[in-house]
Amino acid sequence: MNVSADRRNEATRLVILGGGPGGYEAAMGAAQLGANVTVVERAGMGGSAVLTDVVPSKTLIATADAVRRVKHAETFGVHVDGLDSAVTDFSVVNHRLLDLAKEQSSDIRTTLERAGVRIVIGEGRLLDDHTVAVSHPDGSEQKIEADAMLIAVGAHPRELPTAKPDGERIFNWTQIYNMNEVPEHLIVVGSGVTGAEFASAYNLLGAKVTLVSSRDRVLPGEDADAAGVLEDAFKENGVNVVSQARAEGVERQGDRVLVTLADGRVLEGSHCLVAVGGIPNTANMGLEEAGVQLTDSGHIKVDGVSRTTATNIYATGDCTGVFALASVAAMQGRIAVAHLLGDSVKPLNLDLVASNVFTSPEIATVGVTQRAVAEGKYQANIIKVDLNTNARAKMMNVDQGFVKIVSRKGSGTVIGGVVVAPRASELIFSLALAVQNSLHVDDVAETFTVYPSLSGSLAEAARRLHRHR
Secondary structure, eight states: OOHHHHHHHTTOEEEEEOOSHHHHHHHHHHHHTTOEEEEEESSOTTHHHHHTSHHHHHHHHHHHHHHHHHHTGGGGTOOOTTOSSOOOOHHHHHHHHHHHHHHHHHHHHHHHHHTTOEEEESEEEEEETTEEEEEOTTSOEEEEEOSEEEEOOOEEEOOBTTBOOOSSSEEOTTTGGGOSSOOSEEEEEOOSHHHHHHHHHHHHTTOEEEEEOSSSSSOTTSOHHHHHHHHHHHHHHTOEEEOSOOEEEEEEETTEEEEEETTSOEEEESEEEEOOOEEESOTTSSTGGGTOOBOTTSOBOOOTTOBOSSTTEEEOGGGGTSOOOHHHHHHHHHHHHHHHTTOOOOOOOGGGOEEEEOSSSEEEEEESOHHHHHTTSSOEEEEEEEGGGOHHHHHTTOOSOEEEEEEETTTOBEEEEEEEETTHHHHHHHHHHHHHTTOBHHHHHTSOOOSSOTTHHHHHHHHHTOOOO
C-alpha cells in the first residue's frame, strides 16, 4: 500500500458493527491502511468470542488439563503429598477465567484505540446503506454516517423450545460459568465441537458426564479416525455417550434435571448443558432494507472477499455461516478491508482453514479431508502414523493419537492433515504451512525435526508418502 493510497483512504469512513475477532481484526487492518474506523460493540471488545465463548471455555479446558496432569503424575513417579486426587475449587476457576476474558477484552480495546480506532459502546442497526443508528446503554441514541460498513455481529446459542436455560441447572454455553462447584452429573446435549469440549473438560474436572448425540458418533463433522480416538478416550475416562438419541426436552425438578429422549428414555442428572448450535444475530438490524440479502437461516450472504449483496456493505464471522471459527472470522475481516481499501487481496479459500477441537486429546485439522477424498472430490494418497511408537509420546505417557497427511496423487503436494495429540493446535501449524504453500511431501520429510518430539511423526508420515523419482 503506497502513501498516496493511505491518504486517499483517510476519507473512507468505515463503521464496523461488532467487536469480535472479525470486527477488531478488520478494524486494525483498516486503520493501518489509513481509513477512519468506528467500531460499534454492545458488550465489550472481543465480543462473545472473548467474553463468553472461546477465551473462557479454553481457559476452563486448560484447568481441566492441569487436573489431568496431576491425576496421572504417579505414572511418572511423582507423588502429590496430602491429596488422594486433584480437587477443583470452582470459585477460583471461574473467577480466573472471567478475569482473563475481561483482561483480554481490555487489551484489545487499548490496542485499537492506540491505532486510532473510535469505539462506541451500544447496539447498532442500519437505517440505510450509509447510516447506522446506535442505541447506548443509557437509552440515548446517535447516528453515524458511513461510506462503508462491515457487519460482524456473531451468533447466539440456539435454544430448544422444550429446554429453556435457567442459568442455574440448565445452561447454554454462555451461562455454564455460573456454577460454583463441579456438577455431580452433567448431561451435555449435542455432540458437536462445543458439546464434546465441555464434556471432556468437566469429565477431567471430576464430574460424571453423559453426552447425548443425535448421530452415531461424537464430532460427526470431524475426521472419523480422530472421532474414534476421542470416543475411546471418553470410554476410558467414564464419559457415557448416548448415541443416535435426540433430546426432546429438558426439565428441572428441584436440584435435578430430566432429559427426555425421542425414544422415551429419560436421563437424570444434576445439571444440563444444551449445545445445539447457534443463531446469527441478524434479526431486526435493518439489513434487508439496506439491500443485504439473508439466507433462510438468517445468515448474511457473502462472496469470497466478504461482500454482501449491498455494494458498500461487507460481513464476517458467525453471522455469515461460513465457518464458526474465530480465525475464519478474523481472516474474513482482513480480506474485507483489504478489498474495500484497495490493498492486495486473495479470496477466502476454505481448503486452507486450520481448526482445532480442544478436547483431551486435542483434534486439529487442516485442508482436504479424508471424507472428501473418499467421496471422489480429490485424488489423493493418505498415510496415518500412530503416536504409540513415538519416543516423545512414550515419555509423556501418551498412548492415544496419530498424525495423518493427505497428499495430492501425482504431484505429491500436501493438501490436508490431521493431528490427534496433546497440543495438536500447535502441531497443526507446520501442516497448515505446507498446505498454504503447496509444499511437496518431500519438503516436509526432509525438514529437520527435533528428536525426540511429537513433530517427528509428521516428518515420518511425510517420508512414508515419498515416491521414487
